[in-house]
Amino acid sequence: MRAAPEDLQAAVRALRAGELVAFPTETVYGLGADARNPAAVRRIFTVKGRPARHPVIVHLSDASQLAEWAREIPSAAQRLAEQFWPGPLTLVLPRSAGVDDSITGGQDTVALRVPAHPIAQQLLTAFGGGIAAPSANRYGRLSSTCAEHVREELGDAVKVVLDGGECPIGLESTIVAFSNGGVRLLRPGRITAGQIGALLGELVVGADESSPRVPGSTAAHYAPSTPLRIVPAGQIDARSETLSQGGRRVAVLAWRAPLSAHPAVTWINAGPRAQQYGHDLYAHLRLLDKAGCACILVQDVPDGEAWAAVRDRLRRAAAGAGAGASITEAP
Ligand code: TXA
Ligand code: MG
Numbered sequence: 001m002r003a004a005p006e007d008l009q010a011a012v013r014a015l016r017a018g019e020l021v022a023f024p025t026e027t028v029y030g031l032g033a034d035a036r037n038p039a040a041v042r043r044i045f046t047v048k049g050r051p052a053r054h055p056v057i058v059h060l061s062d063a064s065q066l067a068e069w070a071r072e073i074p075s076a077a078q079r080l081a082e083q084f085w086p087g088p089l090t091l092v093l094p095r096s097a098g099v100d101d102s103i104t105g106g107q108d109t110v111a112l113r114v115p116a117h118p119i120a121q122q123l124l125t126a127f128g129g130g131i132a133a134p135s136a137n138r139y140g141r142l143s144s145t146c147a148e149h150v151r152e153e154l155g156d157a158v159k160v161v162l163d164g165g166e167c168p169i170g171l172e173s174t175i176v177a178f179s180n181g182g183v184r185l186l187r188p189g190r191i192t193a194g195q196i197g198a199l200l201g202e203l204v205v206g207a208d209e210s211s212p213r214v215p216g217s218t219a220a221h222y223a224p225s226t227p228l229r230i231v232p233a234g235q236i237d238a239r240s241e242t243l244s245q246g247g248r249r250v251a252v253l254a255w256r257a258p259l260s261a262h263p264a265v266t267w268i269n270a271g272p273r274a275q276q277y278g279h280d281l282y283a284h285l286r287l288l289d290k291a292g293c294a295c296i297l298v299q300d301v302p303d304g305e306a307w308a309a310v311r312d313r314l315r316r317a318a319a320g321a322g323a324g325a326s327i328t329e330a331p
Helices: 005-016 038-048 063-069 075-084 118-127 147-157 193-200 233-243 274-289 305-320
Strands: 021-023 030-034 057-059 089-094 109-113 174-179 182-187 228-231 250-254 265-269 295-299
Touching (some): 005 021, 021 118, 193 305, 233 250, 233 265, 233 295, 250 274
16 A cells, blocks of 8 residues: 555645644554654644643654664663564653654653554655654544544644555554663553563553653543443443433444344444454444444453453543443433
């Protein structure tokens, strides 16, 4: 898959002019700006409606550019980069002098990633520099996994949208930070804690107080507008039936078919395979969000590492989506 030369040129021109360009990566679409242009980076925050002190990831065409952005590359980070770049992994490293506060949120670290998607690679290579890019969605909302969702979220504020169809992974990159000599997983993704631990022989999962801020780890993130609740796997049929009594419309995201069909229940069977489920997750939640239902019930997903990234996004979606609203049983 390649971008047409004229689209690529338009995208590079836009970046050089300080405009925003949305582009596909293997994880989700990014909303990109020239990482060396603070005014352009600030525009990302305006368009997303995102608080200015939240840091963004800088995307690079290859690891040889690391030294321009990070002043120190621990050997563990080096090994991860060699193993997993280009790919769905973000490394949080001590920033170089000259990396602007608009990128780092004023912190002493910078998040760096070399994406594998051919169109992202084309864009980065043609542009020649770092591209700052958070996910291409409004703040706190579901990430975009296709070009239509980018337009839906951000409209005309994005000068160019490079259309690469559906993102192959569909969930955001794994984020790993290095501090005090330790290695810490800040956000689970396709590259698992097990894979990282196997390579490095050490890994701490989860943020602590001294960890860099990750807005993705605030509760209200990756959320649809409809209240969303996670239901124990075995109770999903009974709960959806009870809640839909009286004709109230209920949306369900499950990994199997319903035991019996109910007219007021919109049921998506996302299947039992973690990677496929993750690939479809945001598109499914968008669809259910538009179904005009009182709530979205999500059948809790299986335990185990294969589901860690999905589980993480579902927990956040439940915390963010209508968290204050109560979903009462129908009388
Ligand atoms: O897969 C991805 O990572 C996608 C694609 C576009 O690359 N990007 C993405 O960006 O998910 P965003 O901004 O939605 O999430 C990136 C996360 C944020 O939670 C941000 O706080 C964190 O990375 N981050 C960025 N810089 C950081 C830093 N210096 N320290 C800690 N976390 C950082
Ligand atoms: Mg995001």
